[in-house]
Amino acid sequence: MVDARPDVPESEPPTRFAPEPLRRKSEPASPLRSAVAYLARTFGPGEVGLGEVRSGAPGSPRLRGVALLSGTLASLVMIVRLFVPQTVGMAEQGAGQQLLCSLGVRNLRPWGYTDFTNFIHPSWVPHQYFGEACGFTGSGEPVYSSQLLLLWLGKWLTPVLGWGPGLDTRAVGIVCCVVFGALVAGFVAALPGRRPFRVLIAALVTLLTADGVFADFFVSPYSEPAAILGTLALAVALLRYWNSGRPRWASVLMVVFAAAFTVSAMPQMVSWLPAVALALLWLPSDARRRASSARRRWQAFVMPAAAVVVIAGVAVAFLAVEPKRATEVNLYHTVFASILPDSPDPVADLKWLGLDRSFVTAVGSTMDSINSAVHNPHYPQFGEQINPGKIATFFATHPERLIGLGERGISALLTPELSDAGSYMADSGQGPGVKERRVPVVLGLYTAMKAAPVALLGLHLLTLLLGLAVAARRKSGIGRLAVVMVLGCWAQFWVVLILEGQPEIHRQMIVAGFMSALCVPLLVALVSILASKSTQPQSQPHVL
Secondary structure, eight states: OEEOOOSOOSSOOOEEEEEOOOSOTTSOOOHHHHHHHHHHHHHSOOEEOSSOOTTSOTTOHHHHHHHHHHHHHHHHHHHHHHHSSSOBOOOOOSHHHHHHGGGTEEEOOOSSHHHHHSSBOOEEEEOOOOGGGSSSTTTOOOOOOTHHHHHHHHHHHHHHTTOOSSEEHHHHHHHHHHHHHHHHHHHHHHSOSOHHHHHHHHHHHHHHHTSHHHHGGGSSSSSHHHHHHHHHHHHHHHHHHHHTSSOOHHHHHHHHHHHHHHHTTSGGGGGGHHHHHHHHHOOOHHHHHHOOSHHHHHHHHHHHHHHHHHHHHHHHHHHHTSOHHHHHHHHHHIIIIIITTTOSOHHHHHHHHTOOGGGGGGTTOOTTSTTOGGGSTTTHHHHHHOOHHHHHHHHHHOTTHHHHHHHHHHHHHTOOOOTTSOOBBTTSSOOTTOOOOSSOHHHHHHHHHTTSTHHHHHHHHHHHHHHHHHHHTTSOTHHHHHHHHHHHHHHHHHHHHHHSOSTTHHHHTHHHHHHHHTHHHHHHHHHHHHTEEEEOOOOOOEEO
């Protein structure tokens, strides 16, 4: 007797995606349609599925070779982009000293603020610090970040490259470029589809990251490189996690390490935690169906849940060691530079916050301003009454304030270039404070969006909806990645606005801007999958 094979496969067969017919046989082929058909055949996703991909299984030698070549080229592109014909980077504005002093180095630069922010000064020489000279400004508390790992590698590489003792941020830039290339190689290996499709998406990621808005931070003492590279590492780890079909120790550990590195890059990166938890627990439905035995049910839930607990523990520990002075500064900026300046009744807001009405004279100030609230005899009241929970409660009970706050945040995100930090070295022949624009792809896109800021929200929503559509069809993890990236970006955006204030909002929005830019290659991938025709392999009959 011939019967259909029961629908209980161990792993769902990959789905073939072929370009939709662009014309009927009776219609003449226009040059445009022929070009589109050629691009679809060449760069279309091909066969996409969970687990192995027939056009290049993750472990196949040919795919490994393509991934290795792509990563090598990405590293070389970034190195050439940063160092040819002359070095470019991001000028230090004071925050880098707080982090690098823990490595026992100091920056060789002019003393005047305007003088040392006009150019990059990459050389940091050995130095011994005493007292509060090292650490967060004003308190001397140590500053921690996963960026220290990249800085330590750069310090080891500096004398090897002949830049003397100490640390040179140019060496850190080379380390970042090599790490970026390794992540691109992992991205190509983890993406679904044919090799040209994978290379195309990876090339778009490389092009966006090469914009000076992001790449210049590689040659700097800031923590942004760890946040940017950590975001890419998390994307690669999640794709491999979903591609495995069900939780495995190796793939779960990759996500844990990538997430721990990312959330410990900067305090605002802890906002990734809810999105990572969703990603770990969002398993393909066929994987849940296959978890029939107790052991597999344990793997399908306990392992991801345990990973979430570990990542949350890392995030809590990182926030616990954040300098208390940094928290105070951020809360000050939120109250006096975000809430009160746009308030219709600042005195009423001060009363709601539990602060004396005399603080109204400090509206619009920073802690270093002449009219700063720190000079108010009631200032100890600020430390007693204000905390992150109270700020969150304020915005929850005053939701109308979020509209104006969101508008200012979008404006800052679409203005990512730090105009007060130069890009060139002092001996480059460039003028003070000159910004380099060798690859202004993201800068140009965001500048165009400023004419209609709603386009940014449209980009996010379109990526989210198409990601949900691809995820619902269970064709690959790229749909889930798109959803997680958008939700992580939104969390990052609002955490910065609500808890870190306005004075340095442009630099604080850099990572959210990077995550927004990643929506472009994700959209290309999603549209390619959804615009292609899916042909499921027919089940083979078997004899009982």
